[in-house]
Amino acid sequence: MENSPRLDAVLRPVRAGNAFEETVERLLRAIKLGVVPPGDRLPAERELAVRLGISRVTLREAIKYLADAGYLQVRRGRYGGAFVIYREAGAEPADLRKAVADMGQGLADALDFRMAVECGAAQVLAAATLTTHQRDTLCRRLADVDGSGPDDYRRLDTAFHLSIAELTGSTLLAGACADARLRVAHLLNAIPILQTNIDHAAVQHRAIVTAILVGDPAAAYRAVAEHLEATAALLRGFLA
Amino acid sequence: MENSPRLDAVLRPVRAGNAFEETVERLLRAIKLGVVPPGDRLPAERELAVRLGISRVTLREAIKYLADAGYLQVRRGRYGGAFVIYREAGAEPADLRKAVADMGQGLADALDFRMAVECGAAQVLAAATLTTHQRDTLCRRLADVDGSGPDDYRRLDTAFHLSIAELTGSTLLAGACADARLRVAHLLNAIPILQTNIDHAAVQHRAIVTAILVGDPAAAYRAVAEHLEATAALLRGFLA
């Protein structure tokens, strides 16, 4: 019996890189996913270092790097901090084509991963008994997306999708969804935001929320799958 | 707009502990999952260190610890190595209760994660067009479990479940499923293997395979969810 695939899956690297690299990656994720919106600041260094479980020195190196790269602006003194100054630039179709090609095999991998993990999260949430607070949060996030302007759309759309995973209460699941989304985030950002797409997405978002509130996992799956398949098909098109 | 929950999900600790602790944990999981069956040996230190992305010194400390704890026997010279001498002892209900209590909040987290990710994987696979080879592999893994003896049951059951994720072709998804299963493996091992459960599981396994082969994601979800919910409910019972 071959057990090499499982061996590879289990005996994989213990750590993705050194502390500095992992920290940069983590902060970049928070920035690109809009967890900390442009103009806002990261938590204070001392607090953030504790959150991330690293030393302040290492954190500062990562912040320095991101400041040099143009993502953060650091200001001293009380009411200072590391402010997000990054804003997603609209990419050219040629750039998107190149980005898709660069991912190669990784694109299908990432899309499948995202599909599995977001569908799973929605179903888990639909199968759970929700508190009033959970229902309210979900509806509020939906309203946020619907009421957003062009500048905020991506960020609030991301917030909506991630909140589904977060509401399950599983940090592992939330982390997986955040990871999945980040892997395709730069591609999604390169797709122009058309009113048609927004309207279409709004209908699908509402279907997802309804299925979850009603407690229908099967409907939740169909709604999420349909929603994600739309963008996935668009991206896959660039591979042909 | 509150964004603290998303902030917690993304800005969480970069590393679970020091390299030594993480390595011990990783090896222990490989052993308890049966990825390296009793009597077999781990890969050579030099190779394993590369696989795990750590130094040989750190790996050796972890191996030393596991040898002292009675999981491994280390032999020198050519054809030597670190041999697995651990055999799953039927755990006392008290031990299981303690183990469940120790996981605390992490248990619900892990169970939800596993549910989401395994359901998602099965649905992705069911939605895909499968090659003959994929179908054969799936059926073979199912047959392996059905034809297994008490000693091999856990290991082959794990192999069956993981092969679903592997067959999607997404390494990210396979990794997530392996991770999910590893987190509850030691609890599952503590549950006695009853013929009733095996028979019940066999029916459910067959339902999962059928749903995937037929290409029915909804049925795949129901089958996997029902299968996982059985053990999840059992474990949750120890929290009450």
Place this chain on the structure above:
DNA sequence: CCTCATTGGAACATTTACAGACCATTGACG
């Protein structure tokens, strides 16, 4: 019975990461 490739064992210098203490700056608020 010897050889030797392969394996674990041990020591070294170097790099990375950490913890903690202290300094410098800022701006809201009294």
Place this chain on the structure above:
DNA sequence: CGTCAATGGTCTGTAAATGTTCCAATGAGG
């Protein structure tokens, strides 16, 4: 207009982890 709390900036010593090199043991195969 000064205070001072909260923030980033800097330094030092310590511990952890690494990379490298060499040594020691083993046993299948010649």
